Every structure is written in structure tokens, then in C-alpha cells.
Amino acid sequence: MKKVVSPCFCKVYTRSGNEAAARAFCEIQFEDGRLSITGVIGPMPSGNCRGGAGQCVDAIRKGHPCDEWTQEMLDKFCSIWDEWHLNDMRPYCKHQKELGWNKLAVTPVTLYHYRLNSKTLRRQESMKKSSWKMLCDGMTAALNDNQIEVAKLPYSLTLPHEISGDAALYYEPQKPLYPGMAGATETKTLGWLHPEEHPDGILGKPCPVCGYKYGHSWLTEEVPQDVIDWLFNLPESPVEPAWV
Ligand SMILES: [Zn+2]
Ligand SMILES: [Zn+2]
Ligand SMILES: [Zn+2]
Incomplete structure (x- = not known):
């Protein structure tokens, strides 16, 4: 099934910068x-358009309803678009949606990246050297508890919060080494973070009901029949668009 509707006129700008209204079409x-x-x-007709195209739901939502369309219809249409477009590419199962994971997924969180500071790197290096020297001299190299703790520290550390306590003595915020590399902090959404990366991350987290791991494949979420009926009962566009 396929249909073209024309829900509204949207504000566009002409080449000379004047405001104008252009008819919107949706397929x-x-x-x-x-x-x-x-x-x-x-x-x-040239194949261009005077406003947005594709997933331009936000622009269309701001338009003025035209012909038989009311504001209520336009709002409902845009929320259906937001909720049901590409219903066959859901990262969540139906239980995860019931639990609100789809909303959780878009929640932004900050990650804090740290590197060992130079003082700690020097300590690690000197422990390596002196232990090696002792071994070469036929002695047994032993480290005390504090030295072991420092020796085992990983070079880099990512935390869901700012560093605190003893760890703050050993680490400094990461500086980006090349353009595009993450600096000291980074913002990601929970849907893109494994629970190992952030305690609230849901990527790969199993559904408590069916065990499906969030984000591990695309699932189809059935569109309710009343939604389909509503869409296909909308008034047909009164004009033929150059393209849609
Ligand atoms: Zn990162
Ligand atoms: Zn995974
Ligand atoms: Zn499930």
C-alpha cells in the first residue's frame, strides 16, 4: 500500500532571503x-526542493495544516511518523519497550577518560628497572602491596563519573592526541554503551523476559492496525507533487 498526502504548508526562504510558504508532501x-x-x-521539477526532504518530520510538524487537515491530524501524523517509521529496524524487543528501554536508549551520559599521569608512569618504569636488575643479580624481586597496586594500574581508564579518591593521585584527564580523538569527556547515549562501559548502558543487555540482547539485531515491531487504518484513511493530496 502506498499513498501521498499533503498535510501542510511550511515556511521556506527564497534565494533572496524572503519568507515564503511551500506545500509539503509525504509518501x-x-x-x-x-x-x-x-x-x-x-x-x-528540477529535482530540488524549497525546504527539507526525507526524514523532515520536525519541519513538517511546524507547518500550517492545509485543505482538510487540522492541527490535531498534523500532530497525530507526526507522532506516528516518529514512532512507527521503519518499524522493522528496532534494536529492542517488545518487553524492553514496555520497560522503557527505547527512551532510556536516547538518554545522554558523560564518560570521563583518564590516562596515567607522568609521575605514576615514572614509578612503574623505575619498579620495572629495579626488579629486572635484582633478577639479573640473582636476587628475588618482591614488591610491597602499594607497589603492586601501582604496577597493576591500567594505562587508561574510562569512568561514568569524575575520578575521586586514591585513583585521582595516579590519573589525569585524557588529552586528545589527534583531531577526532575523544578528550577528557565524551557524551554518549545509553543505547550505545555496554553495561561494562557504563553502569546504566543497555547495549547487549539481555531482556529479563525473553533474553534478547538489546541492539544485537533488528527486530520488527508490529504497527497497530488502527494506526495503519488511520494513515490510509487520510485525505489524498489534492495536487500532484513534482516528486516525493
Ligand atoms: Zn570513548
Ligand atoms: Zn554487544
Ligand atoms: Zn524480550
Whole structure:
């Protein structure tokens, strides 16, 4: 099933910078249980458009409803678009959605990256040298508890909070070594973090009901029939768009 609707006019800017209104079109497709919605604002025969295209739901939401469309219909249409577009590419199972993991997934958190400070690196190095020398001299090299603790410290450390306590003596915030490398802090969303990387991370976390690991494949979430019925009862676009 496929249809084209024209829910609203959107504000666009002409080349000279003046405000104008352009008609928006959306194509709704429902094939083999998969819903897909794409939009275009002010499509032109040249193949260009005067506003956004594709997943331009946010621009369309701000438009002025036209023809038979009401604000309520426009709002409902845009929330269906947000919720159900590409329903066959869900990283979560239905139980995880019931538990709100889909909302959790987009929650941003800060990670703090640390490296051993130079003082600690020098201590590790000198312990290595003196132990090696003792072994070469036929002696037994033994480290005391504090030395063992320092010797075992990993070079880099990522924490879900700022460093504190003893660890703060050994580490300093990571400096980016090349453009694009993470610096001292980094923002990620919980859906992209394994629980080992962040205590609240859900990537790969098994569903308590069926055991499905979040984010490990794409699952299909069935679109409710009333949603499909509502979409395909919307008024057909009164004008033929140049393209959609
Ligand atoms: Zn990182
Ligand atoms: Zn994983
Ligand atoms: Zn499940």
C-alpha cells in the first residue's frame, strides 16, 4: 500500500532571503509489515526542493495544516511518523519497550577518560628497572602491596563519573592526541554503551523476559492496525507533487 498526502504548508526562504510558504508532501508506504514515511517540502521539477526532504518530520510538524487537515491530524501524523517509521529496524524487543528501554536508549551520559599521569608512569618504569636488575643479580624481586597496586594500574581508564579518591593521585584527564580523538569527556547515549562501559548502558543487555540482547539485531515491531487504518484513511493530496 502506498499513498501521498499533503498535510501542510511550511515556511521556506527564497534565494533572496524572503519568507515564503511551500506545500509539503509525504509518501506513506506499508509493504510486508514495514511502514515507511518520507516527506518533501516544496518539491520542484528540477529535482530540488524549497525546504527539507526525507526524514523532515520536525519541519513538517511546524507547518500550517492545509485543505482538510487540522492541527490535531498534523500532530497525530507526526507522532506516528516518529514512532512507527521503519518499524522493522528496532534494536529492542517488545518487553524492553514496555520497560522503557527505547527512551532510556536516547538518554545522554558523560564518560570521563583518564590516562596515567607522568609521575605514576615514572614509578612503574623505575619498579620495572629495579626488579629486572635484582633478577639479573640473582636476587628475588618482591614488591610491597602499594607497589603492586601501582604496577597493576591500567594505562587508561574510562569512568561514568569524575575520578575521586586514591585513583585521582595516579590519573589525569585524557588529552586528545589527534583531531577526532575523544578528550577528557565524551557524551554518549545509553543505547550505545555496554553495561561494562557504563553502569546504566543497555547495549547487549539481555531482556529479563525473553533474553534478547538489546541492539544485537533488528527486530520488527508490529504497527497497530488502527494506526495503519488511520494513515490510509487520510485525505489524498489534492495536487500532484513534482516528486516525493
Ligand atoms: Zn570513548
Ligand atoms: Zn554487544
Ligand atoms: Zn524480550
